[in-house]
Amino acid sequence: MENVECIRKLTFCAGHRVLGHESKCANAHGHNYSVFIHAVAERLDELGRVIDFSIIKQEIGTWLDTHWDHTFLVYEKDTELISCRNILEKNKEIFICDFNPTAENLALYLINTVCPDLLSKKGVRVTKIELHETENCKVIVEKK
Numbered sequence: 001m002e003n004v005e006c007i008r009k010l011t012f013c014a015g016h017r018v019l020g021h022e023s024k025c026a027n028a029h030g031h032n033y034s035v036f037i038h039a040v041a042e043r044l045d046e047l048g049r050v051i052d053f054s055i056i057k058q059e060i061g062t063w064l065d066t067h068w069d070h071t072f073l074v075y076e077k078d079t080e081l082i083s084c085r086n087i088l089e090k091n092k093e094i095f096i097c098d099f100n101p102t103a104e105n106l107a108l109y110l111i112n113t114v115c116p117d118l119l120s121k122k123g124v125r126v127t128k129i130e131l132h133e134t135e136n137c138k139v140i141v142e143k144k
């Protein structure tokens with residue numbers, strides 16, 4: 001039996017810092033993130049698709065634009081950075097996470113929370129997320 005995956009790339013720009021990091025990632029900085037969403041369905045639709053690529057963009061891309069793009073992803077325990085809110089927030093709120101905003105944790109949040117909330121109702125399951133922080137650094141989380 002073949003496994004058919006639909007993969008949609010999405011991008012966003014965000015700032016973060018890794019609380020407790022041993023080196024340069026302890027500084028507030030930003031990335032042009034790329035995310036690859038891998039979706040599967042029980043069966044292909046009548047046109048022969050897992051899902052239309054544009055639906056993933058509409059659902060997940062809109063969520064990313066609204067919540068993560070052009071803002072800071074801040075760990076709720078990072079009180080120092082949260083205290084700079086009035087500087088970080090001009091026309092958009094920072095995104096407070098209950099996890100340190102590493103690429104791994106961001107990808108886990110997408111696969112465990114955002115994608116099921118937005119795509120389950122469309123009849124697809126996201127089995128894998130690739131999140132690229134830079135051209136050289138990416139993480140992959142996969143549902144077994």
Ligand SMILES: [Zn+2]
Pocket residue numbers: 016025029030031133
């Ligand atoms: Zn970083």
